[in-house]
Amino acid sequence: MxxxxxxxxxxxxxxxxxxxxxxxxxxxxxxxxxxxxxxxxxxxxxxxxxxxxxxxxxxxxxxxxxxxxxxxxxxxxxxxxxxxxxxxxxxxAKHFHHHLLCLECGNIEEVEEDLLGEVEQVIEQRYRFMVKDHRLTFHGICEECQQKKKNQPTE
CATH class of the missing domain: 1.10.10.10 (Winged helix-like DNA-binding domain superfamily/Winged helix DNA-binding domain)
Structure with missing residues (x-):
């Protein structure tokens, strides 16, 4: 839009x-x-x-x-x-998008795919809880920081 x-x-x-x-x-x-x-x-x-x-x-x-x-x-x-x-x-958007947060550089990447439809169904059925939305942030190391670490000379 x-x-x-x-x-x-x-x-x-x-x-x-x-x-x-x-x-x-x-x-x-x-x-x-x-x-x-x-x-x-x-x-x-x-x-x-x-x-x-x-x-x-x-x-x-x-x-x-x-x-x-x-x-x-x-x-x-x-x-x-x-x-x-x-x-x-x-x-x-039916749901809030998700995020990938790099613990090294602080970069935040957005994940547009939901990927949690099955998890929502299990939660709704098992816990009798009506899910309206969810948020998910993955904490890790981005590809760029992984490459930097890989290319650093070891002492």
């Missing part, structure tokens, strides 16, 4: 929930769209939004992110670095 269509959809979601797409909210959504692979923190989003809308305050960005999280436009995620990060939900 292009940014114009995504912005229009977000405006509709806000309107249906009694909110307006203010210039500050629009700038925040645009920053998220422009950086959707980056898993930005609220502070990082704030600094990027400030370039588009210099009068915006950090509290406004936080409030906007909370509204967008409540409306399921974005997901609030944590990668054990003490920061909440924000990730745009993909259009039509």
């Amino acid at each position: 292009d940014s114009t269509a995504a912005l229009k959809k977000t405006k509709q979601q806000l309107h249906e929930s009694g909110f307006k797409l203010t210039p500050q909210r629009e700038a925040t959504v645009l920053v998220l769209l422009e950086n959707e692979k980056d898993h930005l923190s609220a502070e990082e989003i704030y600094f990027l939004v400030k370039r588009k809308s210099p009068e915006i305050g950090l509290a406004t960005v936080y409030r906007t992110l909370e509204i967008l999280t409540d409306l399921k436009v974005v997901d609030k995620v944590s990668f054990n670095d003490g920061l909440a990060r924000y990730d745009l939900r993909k259009e039509g």
